Amino acid sequence: MKLTRGFALLSLVLAAYASSPLASSLVRHESRSELPTGWQQVHRASADLFLPLRVGLKQPNLLELESLLLDVSHPESPNYGQHWEPERVASHFRPSKQAVDTVRQWLQDEGIATSRLRYDPNGWVVANVTVKEAESLLKTEYNIYEHAETSTKHVACGKGYYLPQHVSEHVDFVTPTIHFDVKVKRENEFEKRTVPGAGKHIGQPGAGAVVPKPGGTIKYVYNIIDELQNCDKTITPNCLRALYKFLYEPLVPQKNDYAIVEYTPQAYLADDMDLFFRNFSKSQVGQRPNLSFGFNGESNLDLQYAMALLGKRQNITLYQVGDLPQGASFNNLLNGLDASYCTFEGGNDPLQDGIYPDPLDGGFKGPEDCGKVKKPANVISTSYGYNEADLTPAYTARQCAEYGKLGLMGVTVLYSSGDFGVAGNSNLCLNPDGSQTLDGKLFNPSFPGGCPFITSIGATQVLPGKKVTDPESACMSVIFSGGGFSNYFAMPDYQKSAVTNYLTKFPPPYSANIWNSTGKSRAFPDISANGANYIIGINGDFGLVFGTSASSPVMGAILTAINDARIAIGKKPIGFINPTIYSSSFKDAFNDITIGSNPGCGTNGFNATEGWDPVTGLGTPNFPKLLAKWLLLP
Missing domain, CATH: 3.40.50.200 (Peptidase S8/S53 domain)
Structure with a gap:
């Protein structure tokens, strides 16, 4: 695959970071090989642009979700039909205190003041950061992307991002990063051509699969x-x-x-x-x-x-x-x-x-x-x-x-x-x-x-x-x-x-x-x-x-x-x-x-x-x- 300029810059950033004592703990958390259809990079995101960086914490016990479901759903189970109350479900899968503390401490160690951090007990740590700070945190590069047909713009890091190993273990994903999930393809039933639509506009005629x-x-x-x-x-x-x-x-x-x-x-x-x-x-x-x-x-x-x-x-x-x-x-x-x-x-x-x-x-x-x-x-x-x-x-x-x-x-x-x-x-x-x-x-x-x-x-x-x-x-x-x-x-x-x-x-x-x-x-x-x-x-x-x-x-x-x-x-x-x-x-x-x-x-x-x-x-x-x-x- 041809090495793009943006990806080359990311490689240089990582090479420099490799000389730090924390280099051995760095892991690639998420990546994608190609941009979604119709999107193209237009320019670098402004360094002082603020982002609502949202860190989704892993929920404990998810690995046993299938077995828990089988316990109440399989016809041969003695607990068939013994469904859980919502409060029990919420408690069983709520992120651990260790996950919250680990992510908050990482952000604070990277210079993000406590006053800029907020925690939702249902699974998210939110930090108001600039693009410059987000790039430093995630060892990536943010760009502005545009859809060719609608001129809709989207901020993302496109290819991938990195987290320290001890942080990655507690994180599902971080947004905004590589996720263009906001976009779905839909078919205009009158013009019979493909047009883009936003995830939050899935009710529009033709939106979604x-x-x-x-x-x-x-x-x-x-x-x-x-x-x-x-x-x-x-x-x-x-x-x-x-x-x-x-x-x-x-x-x-x-x-x-x-x-x-x-x-x-x-x-x-x-x-x-x-x-x-x-x-x-x-x-x-x-x-x-x-x-x-x-x-x-x-x-x-x-x-x-x-x-x-x-x-x-x-x-x-x-x-x-x-x-x-x-x-x-x-x-x-x-x-x-x-x-x-x-x-x-x-x-x-x-x-x-x-x-x-x-x-x-x-x-x-x-x-x-x-x-x-x-x-x-x-x-x-x-x-x-x-x-x-x-x-x-x-x-x-x-x-x-x-x-x-x-x-x-x-x-x-x-x-x-x-x-x-x-x-x-x-x-x-x-x-x-x-x-x-x-x-x-x-x-x-x-x-x-x-x-x-x-x-x-x-x-x-x-x-x-x-x-x-x-x-x-x-x-x-x-x-x-x-x-x-x-x-x-x-x-x-x-x-x-x-x-x-x-x-x-x-x-x-x-x-x-x-x-x-x-x-x-x-x-x-x-x-x-x-x-x-x-x-x-x-x-x-x-x-x-x-x-x-x-x-x-x-x-x-x-x-x-x-x-x-x-x-x-x-x-x-x-x-x-x-x-x-x-x-x-x-x-x-x-x-x-x-x-x-x-x-x-x-x-x-x-x-x-x-x-x-x-x-x-x-x-x-x-x-x-x-x-x-x-x-x-x-």
């Missing part, structure tokens, strides 16, 4: 008989009921909650909801979701189907995250769900997340909703996502752990797996140097789809010309079910048998260098549901949409019904479901999908096969079987 794909407007004139005869062309709630044998009337809805997450400016339209209900669930005309947290296709889709499938008695909460001027990020959501995740004074990184109170005109003027949700919903569905390669491993690991904590508390967290097959958002694929381009050849997994502590939902469809009673296929109309193997996360124990079986019986016919072929990485999706030809009410008309963003809320509705049935007989919610659904006792509880594939990156992708596969996971739900099996568990 998973958004519903429009299929045009239609005129709906079917009755229920016609509906069931046309499920290959248009999916309605009745089609889904027929596909998955889903008929259920909630028994204790006041004790059970299901939450749909939306990011502003995505928001449902009341008139569209009533248009949908008048045709598919007349008794729910006028019904609205409960609001939490203080452009409409995503929200309308998620809420219309979740509410129609569960009926008017079931409680559904909308987690509306962010305000109109600045939006929000996944971190803003997690702050509201878990106070232990909040950063200093309930705030976040202004380069990555929504900061409240929002000083912008029309912005939310209250404080960050830090731990506002005292008891998260039993099931939470999110139809948004990133490319894994957009984010650094440290950033994704820290966020993934938070989903594991929610699982410990008995929360089922669902995420859409992606809509571009083995490719990433906007069909971007990886290159050997880590960059993402349309002509890349390496498979590009999604995040949080590859996090082992969430349940990743793929997409299926009724094949053209087939009946609703015929076997479904992997979705291959308009979108391709996202799936593959993470480049960041190791394979969890709960899926080793299923994935090993797939790799042994159906080895993918590709060179080992274009996908993670180690057999040791987290594989996804876990399960699937229909994701094609959904009729929704949108802006006063009926339209068709496609995507795993439809599959996730439908799966969430089915799991919510199972929770209701368990709670009604005095049992606990199902919580983190992955260890259970991969267990031998649930082997026949899903409709195995063996038709289709998920193309991308110049290949046919993976094939849907017998058993688990990286296209549709374990398959689609068979509600009566799932209900019976979960009711038998403690």
